[in-house]
Amino acid sequence: MAPQTFDAFQAISDPSRRQILKLLSKERLTINALAENFDMSRPAVSKHIKILEYAGFISIEDIGRERYCTLKQDGFNNLQEWIDFFDGFWKSKMNKLEMLLNSKSGGKK
């Protein structure tokens, strides 16, 4: 799954992709409309859009024969995932601490 190796930082490291986000910050646009802003080929623009989509910055919706790109929040915010991760992390660590302390001889006197 190569596209998933693009994290948020890599996704915005490219000037063309920043330009795409900039254009989309004003309004949602079709891939064709986006492509008009660039000198590169439409497939090349599509590739950048895919990377931005995988990194969670934009979502793509098919309406009729057009593909619309909209700015999305996920690429800017994956904190909830971290919080969920740490919740489990601390649970397991606390269990370990509990085991250690409870096995310790001579509790409270």
Next chain:
Amino acid sequence: MTKSIEQKLFFNHKPEAVWEYLTNAELMAQWLMPNDFQPVLWHDFQFTTKAYPDLDFDGHVYCKVLEIVPYKKLVYSWKSGPGEGRISVDSIVTWTLVEKDNGTELQLVHSGFKEIANLKLYAAMTDGWMKNIQKIAVLLNDATHGAANV
């Protein structure tokens, strides 16, 4: 959206005994992670463990002691990232000990998560782009509050 983690444990031990496990590097390593902690205000230390590249984690947690009240309270910053000085998690860990009749109640709060990806975005941007992204920043702001930070 949850912005912090809170967990509580009760121990049939005096706060002094529990405190040892929170502040003695060797004892901490037994249940948490290997580290070079010292119970000294503003001391910089690290926890070291296995790296998880897909989680943007280089195997180090970069910490600083922010508050230390013996047997009662310990606060440290908790930062991690994919390496090369990049930080993707910036947060605060707070331990509170309350002495009870028959032991100690230990509370952990992991909070103050900052929207780092957002900050990095800012850093990566040119000035013109900066202005445009501010619209997005407004959208994101409600998710970034509640961080009492260094």
